[in-house]
Amino acid sequence: MSASSGSSEKFSVTPRWNWKLISVGLVLLAILIRLGFWQLDRAEEKRQLLSFIEHQQSLPAISFAAVDSTENGEQLAYRQMQMRGEFDSSHYWLVDNKVFRGKVGYEVVAPFFTSDGEAVLVNRGWVAAPPHREVYPDVSFPESEVEIRGRFIPVSNNKMVRNLGSSAMAGQWPIRIQQLAISDAQQALQSESLINHSLPPEILQLSPNDPSALEMVWRDVNVSASKHQGYAVQWFSMAVVLVIALIVANVRVHKKSLSQQMIDGEQPSGADEPQSNNNKKLGIAQKGSA
Template identity: 30%
Template sequence: MKYFIRIALLSLVTIPLFIYLGFWQLGRAEEKKNILNNYNILKKSVPVAIHSVNQITSLANYQPVSLSGKFDNKRFYLLDNQIINGHTGYDVIMPFYLNSGDIVLINRGWVPQGITRTKLPVIDPITEQVNLQGKLYQPSNHFVLKEDILTNSIWPQVIQRLNLKQLYSTLSSPNILNKVIVLSANSTYTFTHHLKPVNILPEKHTAYAVQWFALACLVLMMAIVTGFYAYRHKHNPMLTSK
Protein backbone atom coordinates (compact mmCIF):
# COMPACT_ATOMS: atom_id res chain seq x y z
CA MET A 1 0.00 0.00 0.00
CA LYS A 2 2.85 2.43 0.79
CA TYR A 3 4.30 1.79 -2.67
CA PHE A 4 0.91 2.58 -4.25
CA ILE A 5 0.68 5.86 -2.29
CA ARG A 6 4.10 6.90 -3.60
CA ILE A 7 3.09 6.07 -7.18
CA ALA A 8 -0.20 7.94 -6.73
CA LEU A 9 1.55 11.04 -5.42
CA LEU A 10 4.09 10.85 -8.25
CA SER A 11 1.25 10.55 -10.75
CA LEU A 12 -0.56 13.59 -9.36
CA VAL A 13 2.56 15.67 -9.98
CA THR A 14 3.94 14.26 -13.22
CA ILE A 15 0.81 13.56 -15.29
CA PRO A 16 -0.46 17.20 -15.28
CA LEU A 17 3.11 18.36 -15.92
CA PHE A 18 3.62 16.01 -18.87
CA ILE A 19 0.24 16.97 -20.36
CA TYR A 20 1.07 20.66 -19.96
CA LEU A 21 4.44 20.16 -21.69
CA GLY A 22 2.75 18.23 -24.49
CA PHE A 23 0.25 21.01 -25.21
CA TRP A 24 3.05 23.59 -24.89
CA GLN A 25 4.99 21.76 -27.62
CA LEU A 26 1.86 21.68 -29.80
CA GLY A 27 1.54 25.42 -29.31
CA ARG A 28 5.16 25.89 -30.33
CA ALA A 29 4.54 23.76 -33.42
CA GLU A 30 1.61 25.97 -34.42
CA GLU A 31 3.68 29.08 -33.80
CA LYS A 32 6.49 27.77 -36.01
CA LYS A 33 3.97 26.88 -38.76
CA ASN A 34 2.70 30.47 -38.77
CA ILE A 35 6.24 31.83 -38.93
CA LEU A 36 7.12 29.57 -41.86
CA ASN A 37 3.88 30.40 -43.67
CA ASN A 38 4.52 34.14 -43.32
CA TYR A 39 8.14 33.67 -44.37
CA ASN A 40 7.18 31.74 -47.51
CA ILE A 41 4.54 34.32 -48.43
CA LEU A 42 6.81 37.32 -47.88
CA LYS A 43 9.82 35.89 -49.73
CA LYS A 44 7.76 36.03 -52.96
CA SER A 45 6.83 39.67 -52.46
CA VAL A 46 8.47 42.63 -54.18
CA PRO A 47 11.22 44.25 -52.04
CA VAL A 48 10.19 47.50 -50.39
CA ALA A 49 12.58 50.37 -51.18
CA ILE A 50 13.87 51.79 -47.88
CA HIS A 51 14.76 55.49 -47.84
CA SER A 52 14.43 56.18 -44.09
CA VAL A 53 14.28 54.15 -40.89
CA ASN A 54 10.70 55.28 -40.29
CA GLN A 55 9.58 52.90 -43.03
CA ILE A 56 11.09 49.87 -41.28
CA THR A 57 9.07 50.10 -38.07
CA SER A 58 5.80 49.34 -39.89
CA LEU A 59 7.15 46.43 -41.96
CA ALA A 60 6.76 42.76 -41.02
CA ASN A 61 9.53 40.42 -39.99
CA TYR A 62 11.26 38.81 -43.04
CA GLN A 63 9.91 41.50 -45.40
CA PRO A 64 12.24 41.78 -48.44
CA VAL A 65 13.72 45.27 -48.77
CA SER A 66 16.09 47.19 -51.01
CA LEU A 67 18.25 50.12 -49.99
CA SER A 68 21.07 52.36 -51.17
CA GLY A 69 23.91 53.98 -49.26
CA LYS A 70 27.35 53.36 -47.75
CA PHE A 71 28.81 50.99 -45.16
CA ASP A 72 30.57 52.25 -42.05
CA ASN A 73 33.86 50.35 -42.43
CA LYS A 74 35.42 51.60 -39.19
CA ARG A 75 32.70 50.60 -36.73
CA PHE A 76 31.13 47.16 -36.85
CA TYR A 77 30.24 44.20 -34.63
CA LEU A 78 31.11 40.51 -34.64
CA LEU A 79 28.27 38.37 -33.27
CA ASP A 80 30.03 35.53 -31.45
CA ASN A 81 29.33 31.77 -31.22
CA GLN A 82 27.75 31.33 -34.65
CA ILE A 83 28.22 27.71 -35.75
CA ILE A 84 27.91 26.43 -39.33
CA ASN A 85 28.65 22.79 -40.19
CA GLY A 86 30.47 22.35 -36.89
CA HIS A 87 32.71 25.39 -37.42
CA THR A 88 32.62 28.37 -35.05
CA GLY A 89 32.63 31.90 -36.35
CA TYR A 90 31.00 35.31 -36.26
CA ASP A 91 28.16 37.11 -37.99
CA VAL A 92 29.38 40.46 -39.32
CA ILE A 93 26.98 43.24 -38.29
CA MET A 94 27.81 46.55 -39.99
CA PRO A 95 26.21 49.99 -39.77
CA PHE A 96 24.91 51.24 -43.11
CA TYR A 97 24.15 54.89 -43.90
CA LEU A 98 21.12 55.42 -46.09
CA ASN A 99 21.17 58.33 -48.50
CA SER A 100 18.98 60.18 -45.99
CA GLY A 101 21.73 59.83 -43.35
CA ASP A 102 19.78 57.33 -41.23
CA ILE A 103 21.66 54.33 -39.85
CA VAL A 104 20.50 50.72 -40.22
CA LEU A 105 22.36 47.59 -39.15
CA ILE A 106 23.25 45.07 -41.86
CA ASN A 107 24.00 41.40 -41.20
CA ARG A 108 26.49 40.44 -43.91
CA GLY A 109 26.59 36.78 -42.90
CA TRP A 110 29.04 34.39 -41.31
CA VAL A 111 32.84 34.39 -41.31
CA PRO A 112 35.02 31.71 -39.65
CA GLN A 113 36.84 32.28 -36.39
CA GLY A 114 40.60 32.76 -36.56
CA ILE A 115 43.24 30.33 -35.29
CA THR A 116 42.79 31.86 -31.84
CA ARG A 117 39.98 33.95 -30.40
CA THR A 118 42.35 36.89 -30.07
CA LYS A 119 42.83 36.99 -33.85
CA LEU A 120 39.65 38.58 -35.21
CA PRO A 121 38.69 38.25 -38.90
CA VAL A 122 39.74 41.04 -41.24
CA ILE A 123 36.84 42.62 -43.12
CA ASP A 124 37.82 44.39 -46.35
CA PRO A 125 36.34 47.90 -46.56
CA ILE A 126 33.61 48.80 -49.06
CA THR A 127 34.12 52.48 -49.82
CA GLU A 128 31.73 53.03 -52.73
CA GLN A 129 27.99 53.61 -52.57
CA VAL A 130 26.13 50.32 -53.04
CA ASN A 131 22.63 49.02 -53.69
CA LEU A 132 21.56 46.16 -51.44
CA GLN A 133 18.72 43.70 -51.04
CA GLY A 134 17.87 41.66 -48.00
CA LYS A 135 15.23 40.73 -45.46
CA LEU A 136 14.21 42.38 -42.23
CA TYR A 137 14.95 40.23 -39.20
CA GLN A 138 13.87 40.82 -35.61
CA PRO A 139 16.22 38.92 -33.27
CA SER A 140 14.97 37.09 -30.21
CA ASN A 141 16.23 38.34 -26.87
CA HIS A 142 17.77 35.12 -25.57
CA PHE A 143 18.91 35.01 -21.97
CA VAL A 144 22.61 35.63 -21.46
CA LEU A 145 24.64 35.29 -18.29
CA LYS A 146 26.48 38.55 -18.87
CA GLU A 147 25.55 41.61 -20.90
CA ASP A 148 27.99 42.98 -23.48
CA ILE A 149 30.09 45.93 -22.36
CA LEU A 150 30.50 48.14 -25.41
CA THR A 151 32.67 51.14 -26.07
CA ASN A 152 32.86 53.66 -28.88
CA SER A 153 36.66 53.62 -29.03
CA ILE A 154 37.66 50.04 -29.92
CA TRP A 155 36.45 48.40 -33.16
CA PRO A 156 35.39 45.84 -34.19
CA GLN A 157 33.51 44.80 -31.06
CA VAL A 158 32.64 41.18 -30.26
CA ILE A 159 29.07 40.80 -28.97
CA GLN A 160 27.15 37.84 -27.56
CA ARG A 161 23.68 38.83 -28.72
CA LEU A 162 21.89 41.39 -30.85
CA ASN A 163 20.78 43.89 -28.23
CA LEU A 164 19.77 46.45 -30.86
CA LYS A 165 19.01 49.22 -28.39
CA GLN A 166 22.54 48.91 -27.02
CA LEU A 167 24.14 48.70 -30.48
CA TYR A 168 22.34 51.76 -31.85
CA SER A 169 23.14 53.72 -28.68
CA THR A 170 26.84 52.88 -29.05
CA LEU A 171 26.68 54.24 -32.60
CA SER A 172 25.08 57.46 -31.25
CA SER A 173 22.14 56.88 -33.58
CA PRO A 174 19.03 59.00 -32.83
CA ASN A 175 16.86 56.16 -34.15
CA ILE A 176 16.70 52.75 -32.48
CA LEU A 177 15.21 49.93 -34.54
CA ASN A 178 14.11 46.46 -33.44
CA LYS A 179 15.24 44.82 -36.68
CA VAL A 180 18.40 44.28 -38.69
CA ILE A 181 18.64 43.68 -42.42
CA VAL A 182 20.07 40.29 -43.43
CA LEU A 183 21.67 40.54 -46.86
CA SER A 184 20.41 38.23 -49.59
CA ALA A 185 22.40 35.05 -50.19
CA ASN A 186 23.28 36.13 -53.75
CA SER A 187 24.55 39.59 -52.77
CA THR A 188 28.14 40.47 -53.70
CA TYR A 189 28.66 41.72 -50.15
CA THR A 190 27.36 38.64 -48.32
CA PHE A 191 29.84 36.27 -46.70
CA THR A 192 28.08 32.98 -45.77
CA HIS A 193 24.32 33.37 -45.61
CA HIS A 194 22.59 31.27 -42.96
CA LEU A 195 19.28 32.94 -42.09
CA LYS A 196 16.70 30.41 -40.88
CA PRO A 197 13.19 31.53 -39.94
CA VAL A 198 13.01 28.78 -37.30
CA ASN A 199 15.66 26.66 -35.59
CA ILE A 200 13.31 23.75 -34.84
CA LEU A 201 10.73 22.59 -37.40
CA PRO A 202 7.06 22.21 -36.40
CA GLU A 203 7.26 18.44 -36.97
CA LYS A 204 9.91 18.10 -34.27
CA HIS A 205 7.79 20.03 -31.78
CA THR A 206 4.88 17.71 -32.59
CA ALA A 207 7.13 14.69 -32.01
CA TYR A 208 8.16 16.11 -28.63
CA ALA A 209 4.48 16.59 -27.76
CA VAL A 210 3.75 12.94 -28.57
CA GLN A 211 6.61 11.89 -26.28
CA TRP A 212 5.24 13.95 -23.38
CA PHE A 213 1.72 12.56 -23.85
CA ALA A 214 3.14 9.02 -24.04
CA LEU A 215 4.98 9.58 -20.74
CA ALA A 216 1.75 10.81 -19.15
CA CYS A 217 -0.04 7.65 -20.35
CA LEU A 218 2.80 5.46 -19.05
CA VAL A 219 2.65 7.00 -15.57
CA LEU A 220 -1.14 6.67 -15.57
CA MET A 221 -0.89 2.99 -16.49
CA MET A 222 1.66 2.45 -13.72
CA ALA A 223 -0.70 4.05 -11.22
CA ILE A 224 -3.65 1.93 -12.41
CA VAL A 225 -1.70 -1.35 -12.30
CA THR A 226 -0.21 -0.53 -8.89
CA GLY A 227 -3.62 0.42 -7.57
CA PHE A 228 -5.14 -2.80 -8.89
CA TYR A 229 -2.55 -4.96 -7.12
CA ALA A 230 -2.83 -2.90 -3.93
CA TYR A 231 -6.60 -3.40 -3.97
CA ARG A 232 -6.25 -7.17 -4.49
CA HIS A 233 -3.76 -7.53 -1.67
CA LYS A 234 -5.94 -5.49 0.69
CA HIS A 235 -9.06 -7.56 0.04
CA ASN A 236 -7.39 -10.95 -0.33
CA PRO A 237 -4.97 -11.52 2.57
CA MET A 238 -4.01 -14.90 1.07
CA LEU A 239 -2.09 -13.05 -1.68
CA THR A 240 0.15 -11.29 0.81
CA SER A 241 0.92 -14.52 2.65
CA LYS A 242 2.26 -16.29 -0.40
Protein backbone atom coordinates in the same frame (compact mmCIF):
# COMPACT_ATOMS: atom_id res chain seq x y z
CA MET B 1 -3.79 -35.03 -12.24
CA SER B 2 -1.96 -31.92 -13.39
CA ALA B 3 -4.98 -30.78 -15.46
CA SER B 4 -7.33 -30.98 -12.51
CA SER B 5 -4.80 -29.18 -10.34
CA GLY B 6 -4.46 -26.36 -12.88
CA SER B 7 -8.21 -25.98 -13.33
CA SER B 8 -8.76 -25.71 -9.60
CA GLU B 9 -6.65 -22.55 -9.32
CA LYS B 10 -8.26 -19.12 -9.53
CA PHE B 11 -6.75 -15.65 -10.01
CA SER B 12 -8.16 -12.55 -8.28
CA VAL B 13 -7.31 -8.86 -8.46
CA THR B 14 -7.69 -6.57 -5.47
CA PRO B 15 -6.73 -2.88 -5.20
CA ARG B 16 -4.11 -1.77 -2.75
CA TRP B 17 -4.21 2.03 -2.73
CA ASN B 18 -0.90 3.74 -2.13
CA TRP B 19 -2.13 7.30 -1.87
CA LYS B 20 1.32 8.81 -1.57
CA LEU B 21 2.40 7.09 -4.77
CA ILE B 22 -0.86 8.03 -6.49
CA SER B 23 -0.48 11.70 -5.49
CA VAL B 24 3.05 11.90 -6.86
CA GLY B 25 2.00 10.05 -10.01
CA LEU B 26 -0.93 12.40 -10.67
CA VAL B 27 1.33 15.44 -10.31
CA LEU B 28 3.80 13.93 -12.78
CA LEU B 29 0.94 12.99 -15.10
CA ALA B 30 -0.34 16.58 -15.13
CA ILE B 31 3.16 17.85 -15.92
CA LEU B 32 3.65 15.40 -18.78
CA ILE B 33 0.28 16.23 -20.33
CA ARG B 34 0.95 19.96 -19.97
CA LEU B 35 4.34 19.57 -21.67
CA GLY B 36 2.72 17.67 -24.51
CA PHE B 37 0.14 20.39 -25.16
CA TRP B 38 2.85 23.05 -24.81
CA GLN B 39 4.81 21.38 -27.60
CA LEU B 40 1.67 21.31 -29.75
CA ASP B 41 1.20 25.04 -29.11
CA ARG B 42 4.83 25.66 -30.10
CA ALA B 43 4.30 23.67 -33.30
CA GLU B 44 1.30 25.82 -34.19
CA GLU B 45 3.28 29.00 -33.47
CA LYS B 46 6.05 27.84 -35.80
CA ARG B 47 3.55 27.02 -38.55
CA GLN B 48 1.98 30.46 -38.26
CA LEU B 49 5.38 32.18 -38.24
CA LEU B 50 6.59 30.32 -41.32
CA SER B 51 3.33 31.09 -43.10
CA PHE B 52 3.72 34.79 -42.22
CA ILE B 53 7.33 34.84 -43.44
CA GLU B 54 6.36 33.16 -46.70
CA HIS B 55 3.64 35.74 -47.25
CA GLN B 56 5.93 38.70 -46.49
CA GLN B 57 8.67 37.46 -48.77
CA SER B 58 6.22 36.94 -51.61
CA LEU B 59 5.54 40.69 -51.63
CA PRO B 60 7.53 42.93 -53.99
CA ALA B 61 10.78 44.38 -52.68
CA ILE B 62 10.56 47.96 -51.48
CA SER B 63 13.09 50.74 -51.22
CA PHE B 64 14.15 51.79 -47.74
CA ALA B 65 13.76 55.41 -48.78
CA ALA B 66 10.09 54.74 -49.52
CA VAL B 67 9.40 53.23 -46.09
CA ASP B 68 6.92 55.24 -44.09
CA SER B 69 8.27 55.90 -40.58
CA THR B 70 4.77 55.35 -39.21
CA GLU B 71 4.67 51.74 -40.42
CA ASN B 72 4.91 49.29 -37.58
CA GLY B 73 7.44 46.51 -37.32
CA GLU B 74 4.94 43.78 -38.25
CA GLN B 75 4.31 45.35 -41.65
CA LEU B 76 8.04 45.54 -42.39
CA ALA B 77 9.11 42.26 -40.78
CA TYR B 78 10.67 39.85 -43.30
CA ARG B 79 9.92 42.22 -46.20
CA GLN B 80 12.43 42.23 -49.04
CA MET B 81 14.10 45.63 -49.03
CA GLN B 82 16.77 47.34 -51.08
CA MET B 83 18.87 50.42 -50.35
CA ARG B 84 21.91 52.24 -51.65
CA GLY B 85 24.76 53.60 -49.58
CA GLU B 86 28.06 52.71 -47.89
CA PHE B 87 29.22 50.41 -45.12
CA ASP B 88 31.30 51.76 -42.27
CA SER B 89 34.26 49.39 -42.36
CA SER B 90 35.81 50.83 -39.18
CA HIS B 91 32.86 50.21 -36.86
CA TYR B 92 31.19 46.84 -36.71
CA TRP B 93 30.23 44.06 -34.30
CA LEU B 94 31.17 40.38 -34.19
CA VAL B 95 28.32 38.30 -32.77
CA ASP B 96 30.02 35.40 -31.02
CA ASN B 97 29.42 31.64 -31.02
CA LYS B 98 27.93 31.22 -34.48
CA VAL B 99 28.48 27.78 -36.03
CA PHE B 100 28.50 27.28 -39.80
CA ARG B 101 29.27 23.90 -41.40
CA GLY B 102 30.73 22.62 -38.16
CA LYS B 103 33.07 25.59 -37.66
CA VAL B 104 32.84 28.26 -34.96
CA GLY B 105 32.82 31.88 -36.01
CA TYR B 106 31.03 35.21 -35.88
CA GLU B 107 28.19 37.00 -37.61
CA VAL B 108 29.28 40.42 -38.85
CA VAL B 109 26.89 43.29 -38.14
CA ALA B 110 27.85 46.68 -39.55
CA PRO B 111 26.15 50.08 -39.88
CA PHE B 112 25.08 51.00 -43.40
CA PHE B 113 24.63 54.68 -44.21
CA THR B 114 22.13 55.23 -46.99
CA SER B 115 22.29 57.92 -49.64
CA ASP B 116 19.49 59.72 -47.79
CA GLY B 117 21.54 60.03 -44.61
CA GLU B 118 19.82 57.21 -42.71
CA ALA B 119 21.64 54.46 -40.82
CA VAL B 120 20.64 50.81 -40.72
CA LEU B 121 22.30 47.84 -39.06
CA VAL B 122 23.10 45.11 -41.58
CA ASN B 123 23.93 41.47 -40.86
CA ARG B 124 26.35 40.47 -43.61
CA GLY B 125 26.68 36.83 -42.60
CA TRP B 126 29.32 34.54 -41.12
CA VAL B 127 33.13 34.57 -40.90
CA ALA B 128 35.35 31.90 -39.36
CA ALA B 129 37.02 32.60 -36.02
CA PRO B 130 40.84 32.56 -35.95
CA PRO B 131 42.53 29.78 -33.93
CA HIS B 132 43.44 32.20 -31.14
CA ARG B 133 40.64 33.83 -29.20
CA GLU B 134 42.40 37.18 -28.83
CA VAL B 135 42.73 37.54 -32.62
CA TYR B 136 39.77 38.93 -34.52
CA PRO B 137 38.96 37.84 -38.09
CA ASP B 138 39.90 40.05 -41.00
CA VAL B 139 36.65 41.22 -42.59
CA SER B 140 36.67 42.92 -45.99
CA PHE B 141 34.11 45.57 -46.96
CA PRO B 142 33.06 47.14 -50.25
CA GLU B 143 35.18 50.24 -50.82
CA SER B 144 32.54 52.33 -52.54
CA GLU B 145 28.82 52.98 -52.61
CA VAL B 146 26.82 49.83 -53.25
CA GLU B 147 23.25 48.73 -53.54
CA ILE B 148 22.29 45.99 -51.12
CA ARG B 149 19.22 43.83 -50.81
CA GLY B 150 17.91 41.77 -47.93
CA ARG B 151 15.02 41.44 -45.55
CA PHE B 152 14.11 43.32 -42.41
CA ILE B 153 13.92 41.03 -39.39
CA PRO B 154 12.99 41.86 -35.79
CA VAL B 155 15.77 41.59 -33.21
CA SER B 156 14.94 39.29 -30.31
CA ASN B 157 17.27 38.85 -27.36
CA ASN B 158 17.67 35.96 -24.97
CA LYS B 159 17.46 37.38 -21.47
CA MET B 160 19.54 34.49 -20.18
CA VAL B 161 22.52 35.61 -22.28
CA ARG B 162 24.74 38.24 -20.78
CA ASN B 163 25.78 40.69 -23.47
CA LEU B 164 29.48 40.87 -22.62
CA GLY B 165 31.28 43.84 -24.08
CA SER B 166 28.20 46.01 -24.59
CA SER B 167 29.00 48.20 -21.58
CA ALA B 168 32.40 49.20 -22.98
CA MET B 169 31.63 49.51 -26.66
CA ALA B 170 33.07 52.89 -27.56
CA GLY B 171 36.65 53.15 -28.76
CA GLN B 172 37.40 49.45 -29.26
CA TRP B 173 36.38 48.25 -32.71
CA PRO B 174 35.42 45.71 -33.86
CA ILE B 175 33.39 44.78 -30.82
CA ARG B 176 32.76 41.16 -29.89
CA ILE B 177 29.32 40.61 -28.36
CA GLN B 178 27.16 37.64 -27.40
CA GLN B 179 24.01 39.03 -28.96
CA LEU B 180 22.97 42.21 -30.69
CA ALA B 181 20.98 44.85 -28.84
CA ILE B 182 19.76 47.79 -30.94
CA SER B 183 19.88 50.18 -27.98
CA ASP B 184 23.51 49.32 -27.20
CA ALA B 185 24.51 49.62 -30.84
CA GLN B 186 22.79 52.99 -31.12
CA GLN B 187 24.55 54.25 -28.00
CA ALA B 188 27.94 53.12 -29.34
CA LEU B 189 27.44 54.85 -32.70
CA GLN B 190 26.22 58.03 -31.03
CA SER B 191 29.26 58.08 -28.75
CA GLU B 192 31.43 58.02 -31.89
CA SER B 193 29.34 60.88 -33.38
CA LEU B 194 28.41 58.66 -36.29
CA ILE B 195 24.66 59.15 -35.93
CA ASN B 196 22.44 61.68 -34.19
CA HIS B 197 19.14 59.87 -34.59
CA SER B 198 17.56 56.56 -33.66
CA LEU B 199 18.26 53.33 -35.47
CA PRO B 200 15.36 51.27 -36.88
CA PRO B 201 14.29 48.55 -34.45
CA GLU B 202 14.86 45.94 -37.18
CA ILE B 203 18.08 44.71 -38.76
CA LEU B 204 18.63 44.07 -42.45
CA GLN B 205 19.63 40.48 -43.16
CA LEU B 206 21.45 40.37 -46.48
CA SER B 207 20.21 38.02 -49.18
CA PRO B 208 22.61 35.10 -49.74
CA ASN B 209 23.16 36.13 -53.39
CA ASP B 210 23.95 39.75 -52.55
CA PRO B 211 27.52 40.73 -53.59
CA SER B 212 28.18 42.20 -50.13
CA ALA B 213 27.05 39.05 -48.31
CA LEU B 214 29.45 36.76 -46.51
CA GLU B 215 28.80 33.06 -45.99
CA MET B 216 25.37 32.41 -44.52
CA VAL B 217 22.53 30.02 -44.00
CA TRP B 218 19.59 31.86 -42.51
CA ARG B 219 17.20 29.76 -40.45
CA ASP B 220 13.84 31.29 -39.67
CA VAL B 221 13.16 28.78 -36.88
CA ASN B 222 15.60 26.68 -34.88
CA VAL B 223 13.12 23.85 -34.29
CA SER B 224 10.58 22.86 -36.95
CA ALA B 225 6.89 22.32 -36.29
CA SER B 226 7.22 18.60 -37.02
CA LYS B 227 9.90 18.25 -34.34
CA HIS B 228 7.65 19.96 -31.80
CA GLN B 229 4.93 17.46 -32.72
CA GLY B 230 7.40 14.63 -32.22
CA TYR B 231 8.29 15.98 -28.78
CA ALA B 232 4.56 16.16 -27.96
CA VAL B 233 4.12 12.50 -28.89
CA GLN B 234 7.00 11.61 -26.59
CA TRP B 235 5.48 13.46 -23.64
CA PHE B 236 2.05 11.91 -24.20
CA SER B 237 3.63 8.45 -24.53
CA MET B 238 5.38 8.94 -21.21
CA ALA B 239 2.04 9.93 -19.69
CA VAL B 240 0.46 6.68 -20.93
CA VAL B 241 3.35 4.65 -19.52
CA LEU B 242 2.97 6.44 -16.19
CA VAL B 243 -0.76 5.60 -16.04
CA ILE B 244 -0.02 1.94 -16.72
CA ALA B 245 2.70 1.93 -14.05
CA LEU B 246 0.32 3.46 -11.50
CA ILE B 247 -2.33 0.83 -12.24
CA VAL B 248 0.17 -2.01 -11.92
CA ALA B 249 1.60 -0.56 -8.70
CA ASN B 250 -1.83 -0.23 -7.08
CA VAL B 251 -3.36 -3.64 -7.74
CA ARG B 252 -2.51 -7.05 -6.33
CA VAL B 253 -2.97 -10.18 -8.41
CA HIS B 254 -2.87 -13.37 -6.41
CA LYS B 255 -3.67 -17.03 -7.10
CA LYS B 256 -6.03 -19.13 -4.99
CA SER B 257 -5.74 -22.89 -4.68
CA LEU B 258 -8.73 -25.22 -4.35
CA SER B 259 -8.36 -25.42 -0.60
CA GLN B 260 -8.15 -21.64 -0.28
CA GLN B 261 -11.29 -21.22 -2.41
CA MET B 262 -13.17 -23.64 -0.16
CA ILE B 263 -11.98 -21.76 2.95
CA ASP B 264 -13.20 -18.48 1.41
CA GLY B 265 -16.59 -20.10 0.62
CA GLU B 266 -16.10 -19.82 -3.16
CA GLN B 267 -17.19 -22.34 -5.76
CA PRO B 268 -13.99 -23.99 -7.00
CA SER B 269 -13.17 -23.55 -10.65
CA GLY B 270 -14.49 -26.39 -12.80
CA ALA B 271 -16.64 -27.81 -9.97
CA ASP B 272 -20.01 -27.01 -11.59
CA GLU B 273 -19.51 -29.11 -14.69
CA PRO B 274 -18.61 -32.42 -12.97
CA GLN B 275 -21.57 -32.02 -10.59
CA SER B 276 -23.92 -31.43 -13.50
CA ASN B 277 -22.61 -34.52 -15.30
CA ASN B 278 -23.08 -36.64 -12.17
CA ASN B 279 -26.67 -35.44 -11.87
CA LYS B 280 -27.36 -36.41 -15.48
CA LYS B 281 -25.89 -39.88 -14.96
CA LEU B 282 -27.91 -40.36 -11.81
CA GLY B 283 -31.14 -39.44 -13.64
CA ILE B 284 -30.45 -41.94 -16.43
CA ALA B 285 -29.73 -44.68 -13.87
CA GLN B 286 -32.98 -44.00 -12.09
CA LYS B 287 -34.98 -44.18 -15.31
CA GLY B 288 -33.33 -47.46 -16.18
CA SER B 289 -34.12 -49.06 -12.84
CA ALA B 290 -37.73 -47.92 -13.08
